[in-house]
Amino acid sequence: MLQAFHTQPEFAETFLTAVLARNVNQEEDLCDQIFNHSEKRLARVLLKLSRIGPHDKLADITVRSMNQETLAEIVGTTRSRINFFMTKFRKLGLVQYNKGNNDIIIMAEALTNSILRDQS
Numbered sequence: 001m002l003q004a005f006h007t008q009p010e011f012a013e014t015f016l017t018a019v020l021a022r023n024v025n026q027e028e029d030l031c032d033q034i035f036n037h038s039e040k041r042l043a044r045v046l047l048k049l050s051r052i053g054p055h056d057k058l059a060d061i062t063v064r065s066m067n068q069e070t071l072a073e074i075v076g077t078t079r080s081r082i083n084f085f086m087t088k089f090r091k092l093g094l095v096q097y098n099k100g101n102n103d104i105i106i107m108a109e110a111l112t113n114s115i116l117r118d119q120s
Helices: 002-007 009-035 038-050 068-075 079-091 108-119
Strands: 060-063 095-097 104-107
Touching: 002 009, 009 038, 038 060, 038 068, 038 079, 038 104, 038 108, 068 079, 079 095, 104 108
Parallel strands: none
Antiparallel strands: 060 104, 095 104
16 A cells, blocks of 8 residues: 555545545544534434535435435434424425435525524
């Protein structure tokens, strides 16, 4: 690996950038788990899911086949709490979903604005 770093500077830069980004992401996740309540953690998870893939701007993104049990495991809470928060987010116009197919449409801009408004 060290030899590759010395002989291929582009590889070294790309690799280190990825490692540092992963480290920052893990630190953010840990702080989120320790300091934020489950509603804010769910909002953050939904925003992270909305940013998977190439997107230049905050858009309404459909996340396919994401059920509340999976979200509960990711967030670290119960499925009933996720159901409560998803219902609240739907009523606020932050997400749309159809219980039949488990697709979630995340209104990323509105969700981001809601989180930022809660921080001030």
